[in-house]
Amino acid sequence: MTTLTHLQRLEAESIHIIREVAATCENPVMLYSIGKDSSVMLHLALKAFYPSKLPFPVMHVDTTWKFREMIDFRDKFVVENNLDLIVHINQEGVDAGIGPFTHGSAIHTDVMKTQSLKQALDKYKFDAAFGGARRDEEKSRAKERIFSFRSAQHRWDPKNQRPELWNIYNNRIQKGESMRVFPLSNWTELDIWQYIHLENIPIVPLYLAKKRPVVERDGMLVMVDDDRMPLEPGEEPEMKMVRFRTLGCYPLTGAIESNATTLTEIIQEMLLTTTSERQGRAIDKDANASMEKKKQEGYF
Amino acid sequence: MSEKSYEVHESDRIAADIEGYLKEQEQKSFLRFITCGSVDDGKSTLIGRLLYDSKLIFEDQMAALENDSKKVGTQGGDIDFALLVDGLAAEREQGITIDVAYRFFSTDKRKFIVADTPGHEQYTRNMATGASSADLAVILIDARRGILTQTRRHSFIVNLLGIRHVVVAVNKMDLVDYSKEVFQDIEEKYRAFASHLDFSSISCIPLSALKGDNITDPGLNMRWFKGPTLMSELESTDVSNDKGEKPFRMPVQWVNRPNLDFRGFSGTIASGSIKPGVEVVALPSAKTSKVKSITTYDGDLDVAIADQAVTITLEDEIDISRGDVIAECEHRPETTDQFQAQVIWMHDKPLFPGRPYLIKTANKTITGEVTELKHKINVNSLEHEAGKVLELNEVGVCNFGLDDSIVFDAYKNNAALGSFIMIDKLSNVTVAAGMIDYGLRRATNVHWQAVDVGKAARSEQKRQKPVVLWFTGLSASGKSTIANLIEKKLQVMGKHTYLLDGDNVRHGLNRDLGFVEADRVENIRRVGEVSKLMVDAGLIVLTAFISPFRSERRMVREMLEDHEFVEIFVDTPIEVCEQRDPKGLYKKARAGEIKNFTGFDSPYEEPETAEIHLQMANMKAEDAADAVIAKIEEKYLLN
Numbered sequence: 001m002t003t004l005t006h007l008q009r010l011e012a013e014s015i016h017i018i019r020e021v022a023a024t025c026e027n028p029v030m031l032y033s034i035g036k037d038s039s040v041m042l043h044l045a046l047k048a049f050y051p052s053k054l055p056f057p058v059m060h061v062d063t064t065w066k067f068r069e070m071i072d073f074r075d076k077f078v079v080e081n082n083l084d085l086i087v088h089i090n091q092e093g094v095d096a097g098i099g100p101f102t103h104g105s106a107i108h109t110d111v112m113k114t115q116s117l118k119q120a121l122d123k124y125k126f127d128a129a130f131g132g133a134r135r136d137e138e139k140s141r142a143k144e145r146i147f148s149f150r151s152a153q154h155r156w157d158p159k160n161q162r163p164e165l166w167n168i169y170n171n172r173i174q175k176g177e178s179m180r181v182f183p184l185s186n187w188t189e190l191d192i193w194q195y196i197h198l199e200n201i202p203i204v205p206l207y208l209a210k211k212r213p214v215v216e217r218d219g220m221l222v223m224v225d226d227d228r229m230p231l232e233p234g235e236e237p238e239m240k241m242v243r244f245r246t247l248g249c250y251p252l253t254g255a256i257e258s259n260a261t262t263l264t265e266i267i268q269e270m271l272l273t274t275t276s277e278r279q280g281r282a283i284d285k286d287a288n289a290s291m292e293k294k295k296q297e298g299y300f
Numbered sequence: 301m302s303e304k305s306y307e308v309h310e311s312d313r314i315a316a317d318i319e320g321y322l323k324e325q326e327q328k329s330f331l332r333f334i335t336c337g338s339v340d341d342g343k344s345t346l347i348g349r350l351l352y353d354s355k356l357i358f359e360d361q362m363a364a365l366e367n368d369s370k371k372v373g374t375q376g377g378d379i380d381f382a383l384l385v386d387g388l389a390a391e392r393e394q395g396i397t398i399d400v401a402y403r404f405f406s407t408d409k410r411k412f413i414v415a416d417t418p419g420h421e422q423y424t425r426n427m428a429t430g431a432s433s434a435d436l437a438v439i440l441i442d443a444r445r446g447i448l449t450q451t452r453r454h455s456f457i458v459n460l461l462g463i464r465h466v467v468v469a470v471n472k473m474d475l476v477d478y479s480k481e482v483f484q485d486i487e488e489k490y491r492a493f494a495s496h497l498d499f500s501s502i503s504c505i506p507l508s509a510l511k512g513d514n515i516t517d518p519g520l521n522m523r524w525f526k527g528p529t530l531m532s533e534l535e536s537t538d539v540s541n542d543k544g545e546k547p548f549r550m551p552v553q554w555v556n557r558p559n560l561d562f563r564g565f566s567g568t569i570a571s572g573s574i575k576p577g578v579e580v581v582a583l584p585s586a587k588t589s590k591v592k593s594i595t596t597y598d599g600d601l602d603v604a605i606a607d608q609a610v611t612i613t614l615e616d617e618i619d620i621s622r623g624d625v626i627a628e629c630e631h632r633p634e635t636t637d638q639f640q641a642q643v644i645w646m647h648d649k650p651l652f653p654g655r656p657y658l659i660k661t662a663n664k665t666i667t668g669e670v671t672e673l674k675h676k677i678n679v680n681s682l683e684h685e686a687g688k689v690l691e692l693n694e695v696g697v698c699n700f701g702l703d704d705s706i707v708f709d710a711y712k713n714n715a716a717l718g719s720f721i722m723i724d725k726l727s728n729v730t731v732a733a734g735m736i737d738y739g740l741r742r743a744t745n746v747h748w749q750a751v752d753v754g755k756a757a758r759s760e761q762k763r764q765k766p767v768v769l770w771f772t773g774l775s776a777s778g779k780s781t782i783a784n785l786i787e788k789k790l791q792v793m794g795k796h797t798y799l800l801d802g803d804n805v806r807h808g809l810n811r812d813l814g815f816v817e818a819d820r821v822e823n824i825r826r827v828g829e830v831s832k833l834m835v836d837a838g839l840i841v842l843t844a845f846i847s848p849f850r851s852e853r854r855m856v857r858e859m860l861e862d863h864e865f866v867e868i869f870v871d872t873p874i875e876v877c878e879q880r881d882p883k884g885l886y887k888k889a890r891a892g893e894i895k896n897f898t899g900f901d902s903p904y905e906e907p908e909t910a911e912i913h914l915q916m917a918n919m920k921a922e923d924a925a926d927a928v929i930a931k932i933e934e935k936y937l938l939n
Binding site: 158165188267 | 325326328400401402413425426429432540556564566567597607622660661662716721723728729733
């Protein structure tokens with residue numbers, strides 16, 4: 001071995017980033033969304049510190065509308081890897097009865113995800129939070145730094161970012177300010193899948209096709225994951241072979257019809273498919289450049 | 301047509317043998333490159349075209365692109381590839397790229413990351429940022445306009461950051477009738493200019509990003525061109541550097557200590573390779589040991605190479621912390637606290653020599669300052685210019701002085717150990733990027749020799765704590781007298797002491813120094829270093845120097861450890877001093893025969909944080925000596 005393959009290079013770069021945070025931040029946390037990117041990020045963190053355990057906790061911001069299989073997976077994963085897990089739920093949102101069916105995706109996401117995350121960061125006074133976002137996901141992410149500065153109000157200022165050179169990261173902040181750190185910035189969706197394949201990283205079974213109860217709404221296949229989902233007149237859940245390309249709140253995450261029941265079949269299907277990843281998420285369709293706006297407001 | 305067949309072939313392959321396909325894909329090589337050019341050169345169009353031609357555009361993105369092209373496109377309803385890459389809403393409206401954006405695409409052979417940066421002069425810093433992590437640069441030239449000032453600027457910055465491979469993309473050939481003569485003229489001129497720079501490969505390609513000529517397909521318009529297309533050049537340029545063959549270096553990033561039985565040093569290997577059993581040195585301590593294991597999550601390794609992130613354990617328990625460098629014994633990096641570097645200034649507020657900034661190198665952050673701005677380099681003409689400050693986007697050659705030593709290699713030999721950023725201490729903003737040329741003192745090549753008998757052992761043997769009692773005050777204030785009395789008393793107590801007296805030192809060690817400010821500073825620096833050695837030897841050191849400046853007293857204090865420096869202010873009113881005048885100096889100063897005399901035409905800055913303040917107006921020297929001993933006995937002298 002005289003040079004590294006592209007996956008080995010990406011792995012080493014991510015480990016370097018994760019270690020840098022552990023070595024220089026006082027109170028970091030790793031955000032864990034239970035999705036495939038989070039799983040890869042956690043796997044890299046386990047590698048970064050081996051044989052030590054993770055020197056920081058992982059935190060799941062639970063909207064209470066996640067797929068049940070996600071929660072089961074999370075709890076099992078945390079035990080197996082000896083992780084310190086923090087689960088944060090925006091109790092004010094729960095008390096106000098906020099949900100995607102009653103309030104729509106925009107309000108639900110804002111209260112239960114964006115506001116909830118800010119609440120948690122303020123509560124635990126984390127000075128750095130790892131996120132699993134990738135630059136290839138969306139145009140505004142392509143310009144975000146790996147160490148991304150947030151004001152005390154958690155705002156991202158795209159026009160006023162710190163230059164980031166070589167692998168020397170500037171994570172200095174004043175009290176109250178924080179860093180969002182993206183170790184997977186330079187990975188693409190295909191890299192993620194290839195790495196999961198190569199390293200045998202466990203993922204939530206929802207990524208694999210199975211017969212699941214779904215209804216079709218506004219051109220999106222929504223899985224009926226529990227009885228909180230109000231069915232409209234004439235709507236009848238139908239058992240279909242479906243899987244999910246991304247995971248979020250079940251009412252907001254569209255399934256795709258698929259027969260891919262193994263990891264290699266998913267990758268095969270992905271390589272042959274012609275729609276981009278975030279299309280399955282209701283959140284992106286709100287307005288042009290909507291992600292940029294959400295990020296400025298503090299969405300991860 | 302070859303495009304189509306490629307696509308079909310690829311899909312068949314994926315459908316037929318996904319496992320085999322993945323195996324191959326996992327072994328792909330990797331290229332990070334930067335594109336330099338401005339909007340007018342068609343840079344965004346070029347990148348959009350690369351993404352499009354490498355089948356990276358999905359159907360939904362394609363639909364959005366067609367939609368956007370009609371709405372805000374500049375191609376009269378045709379597909380505007382630039383819209384694929386212009387990300388932020390603000391830029392889209394202005395029609396310019398304002399920051400560094402990273403794009404991803406891959407072909408059968410390679411995976412690519414493109415740093416897309418704007419090319420105007422006010423974006424020099426963004427280009428430097430993109431170039432810092434790239435192995436190759438694509439420099440765009442508009443065929444109609446030829447080599448411009450900006451072409452020279454782009455090439456200079458790319459060269460400054462150490463990129464060795466350049467592809468000159470002569471774009472918009474469709475607008476010069478695909479003229480061979482136009483292209484050849486540009487190529488000739490560029491090669492002549494670039495012969496002054498340090499590139500190891502230059503490839504010139506005529507193309508049209510808009511029409512697709514020579515991007516992935518040669519096309520039919522420039523049959524006279526026999527060279528590769530841009531894509532095949534990007535796929536095949538050998539950017540493998542000699543990093544792997546260079547001496548081993550690993551800056552320690554994090555000390556891995558899960559329990560008492562395991563002590564590992566985690567970091568990313570900057571150069572060379574390492575195996576268990578090999579002897580290594582930790583710098584700056586210069587302690588040596590052998591590699592015991594290379595520990596990873598996937599098991600211990602037999603060998604680790606440059607760019608890998610690993611954890612190393614050593615045979616011996618030696619003290620290593622974050623910021624230290626583990627290196628090959630034979631070829632060690634240098635250690636210095638002064639160096640010359642090239643600096644790209646990145647902030648609105650200019651760089652002022654003398655102002656302290658944080659300097660962050662590989663894993664180490666220390667305070668330092670620019671001691672001298674030697675000259676600026678005009679990024680357009682490449683000429684050297686004099687200047688007092690460095691403004692936004694200016695490049696300068698500077699001397700640096702640091703509060704502590706760093707371990708480094710010259711940037712051109714080892715970018716990971718020769719690069720640093722500068723951070724503003726108040727705002728925490730990154731204000732500059734720097735590349736070290738060389739260490740400034742010959743002493744930098746003299747490595748600190750690790751010795752087995754340490755300060756603690758010597759101090760133990762003498763049954764005393766080593767300390768410096770630093771007397772400061774005006775001439776004739778009584779410093780030497782009091783210090784002398786104290787030394788006698790300490791002798792009686794069985795203590796091992798040495799008195800460094802200002803006048804005596806100026807007869808020997810410092811006889812080359814005068815009394816102007818710079819010499820006074822150097823006088824104190826040398827006395828500080830001598831005191832430090834004596835403390836290391838376990839001695840109680842008494843010094844009697846006027847030492848009028850706070851900053852130099854602080855400098856000595858910082859050379860020593862906590863509790864090793866006791867500042868004693870001998871506070872005698874200047875009238876009393878002048879009355880005593882044992883050496884007749886005040887008389888001479890009054891007569892104007894001596895210049896720079898403290899208290900007259902040179903200031904005395906009174907201590908603000910002296911450990912002991914002796915108010916000598918109403919105190920005898922003998923009482924002052926007793927008072928000092930009483931004060932320090934408990935805290936500083938008893939072992």
